[in-house]
Amino acid sequence: MERIKAKIRGGTKEDIVRGILICCVVLFLVLFLVFPLCTLFMKAFQNKDGAFVGLDQFMKYFQSKSMVYSISHTFFIAIVSTIISVTMAFFFSYALSRKNVPWKGFFRYIGMIPIFAPTMLLGIALIYLFGNKGILTGLGLQIPLYGKVGIIIAESIYCFPVATTILMVAFSAADNRLYEAADTMGTSAIRKMFTITIPNVKYGLISAIFVAFTYSFTDFGAPSVVGGNYNVLATDVYKQVVGQQNFNMGAVVGIILLFPAVLSFAVDRITSQKQSAAISAKSVPYQIKPHRTSDTAATLFCLLVTVAMMLFFAVALFASVIKLWPYNLTFTLSNYDLSKVSSGNGFTAFKNSILISLISAFLGTCITFIGAYVIEKNQKFKTGRRAAYLLSITPLAIPGTVVGLSFIMFFNAPYFQIPFLDGYMLQNPFHGIYGTIWIIVLANMIHFYSVPFSTATTALKGLDKEFETVSESLAVPFYKTLGRVTLPLCMPAICEMWVYFFVNSLVTVSAVVFLFSPAAPIASVVIVSMEGAGQTAPAAAMCMLLLFINLIVRLLYENLKKYRGRK
Known part of the structure; x- marks a missing residue:
């Protein structure tokens, strides 16, 4: 980070912007990937009172x-x-x-x-x-x-x-x-x-x-x-x-x-x-x-x-679509009345899942593409780009269960004990996110970060580097080249990234099962609860609704891709 700052001080305005963007990508991944994982590892070597107990x-x-x-x-x-x-x-x-x-x-x-x-x-x-x-x-x-x-x-x-x-x-x-x-x-x-x-x-x-x-x-x-x-x-x-x-x-x-x-x-x-x-x-x-x-x-x-x-x-x-298997096979759509399942929280959970998936897809696509762009289309800040790349592919090795565990331990703590300084505590500035939909949004963005990042990197590698060289020789700011050339050419990859974030955020359960709260229920966790309570038919109905939405989103994307290809 110090090397990036030193190069920023001696560079052009565009170098300053690029350096700030790389710092932001690294900071985002450190805060919401590295720190939660460190909290998880620390918990494994402590007892319930927080004392170090080794193995x-x-x-x-x-x-x-x-x-x-x-x-x-x-x-x-x-x-x-x-x-x-x-x-x-x-x-x-x-x-x-x-x-x-x-x-x-x-x-x-x-x-x-x-x-x-x-x-x-x-x-x-x-x-x-x-x-x-x-x-x-x-x-x-x-x-x-x-x-x-x-x-x-x-x-x-x-x-x-x-x-x-x-x-x-x-x-x-x-x-x-x-x-x-x-x-x-x-x-x-x-x-x-x-x-x-x-x-x-x-x-x-x-x-x-x-x-x-x-x-x-x-x-x-x-x-x-x-x-x-x-x-x-x-x-x-x-x-x-x-x-x-x-x-x-x-x-x-x-x-x-x-x-x-x-x-x-x-x-x-x-x-x-x-x-x-x-x-x-x-x-x-x-x-x-x-x-x-x-x-x-x-x-x-x-x-x-x-x-x-x-x-x-x-x-x-x-x-x-039946009342009660195998005793009453009468056709009914009552199982799809989400307002009457899961103690009346079914519709709220379904709505929350759609909202969380949309936010995760939008923010995740933006942050992931910007991260891939500043890493791939930048020849300076070599150390910072390497750190950003390493952190960007790391989530691929982290199971969703581990992401959820690390998040609940990191965000649930109001204070952190400073190592080797007994009695000194550091307030957790992210504690207020716990129990809201935003912790689930962040978990989805981190959990599914690597695959869209690889998609964006592959798309950017396929573009001729002469675009940036010509824009620099003509004194055209890089953000104009990004908006007029890079984004239109990478739009199919960007759409693919958005669909990946949305589809997976809508159906994932391994990470979010630890993070949801009764005040903000989500569909995938409610399905587990309903099935465990014997409400199998309503659980199947909610699963089918999630499946239908994902299939519609995918079909819309496929038709859009075909339209762009013909155009």
Whole structure:
């Protein structure tokens, strides 16, 4: 920071503005990312009275058999869910990328639907399918739903679209020359799969594995609905913090949740760099060759996946428009009367969620794009830009549960003890935010910061640097170039960033479950409460409303993108 200030004092007015913007980005991330995480780490090494106890809290945690079981359960769920979801995503992506499959757009859009729905909806659909009075249970197909089986099914569906997105990108980077050479030598299809296709997508495959593992390892929504007595770390954190008000032990569990996510983040960064470096400028795009048998098999597989996906959401929709399953199947829309659910707070929660998502999307997009711009389109303040970049990609390694924990511990404290100065306290200037919607807005902005930042950085890297060079030679202020050239050219990326913030802010539950207050309820947390209270049909109705809103927003964005493309 001192180097930035020194360069600002000796620079032009534009350098001063750029330096101030970099300082603002760094300050924002330090205040709302670094400080809360530091508070979380400090809590893990203190007792309830605030005294330093070293590793005693960790020792106490690992001496509890139930806690250790939660760790083993979480790893088992994450590993099995990852294997299932990535395997399904691999063949689904392969079919859409390498085979003559009709209705590819339809199949891909249906496969992406779980991204737009709260994970609780998957658990609710499973209850109506495989619960004690489930549709498929009544047909003789019984499974032990409540426990590891139900969580694995829900997490596999939840991780499937994420893994598919990564693998679709990996399959798009194929070099057709390798396949032509293999065909010339008479290589079989299976041999080409293991010697060309899999090695070509191995970095994307590794990335998909670790991302899916992290998603299933840290998810709270599905285990809260179909977990039963099968404890996992995400629900343990909730019980420790919300149920027992044991913030110190909750901090310990949060740190344990953090380690796999950080490992996944590191592997993902390494594999992403290697994958981009493997694409040659001389590569020839892959040419799909007709093969009736394999094309038919690929089409049937895609059809099976999409039918199964549609079945889950069709059942959830059906559950939301009947009076009482399975005793009264009369059609009704009373479940969608949000003013009568959750003690009359349903409509308020729904309205708050829409408002929070809109604010998070607007502020998050603005701050993220400005941060990416001052880092990418600035040749000065090298140290400051490096610090800003490192802080900008860090949230990708922080699970939502850890974000929520760190925020509640940071914002809930009226004062902070100054280290090594007994009796001296520092007042927390952000304590007034606690219990309002603004703490949730900040949590959403930090939680989802990295992906929009990467989107903005990629878009800015694609612009010719000559724009800035010419504007400087003509003495045109950089902010005019930003407004007249950069923003219009980056508008598709900006819209994508806005949609990402909105969609995820509307359905997230892992972070906000710790931050909501009775005075400001939000939909995703109310859904968990309603389902736990036995109000499954109204909970399904609210889930469907969130899904419909996200789908409408996404469709509007897709149509806008097509319109701009034609224009």
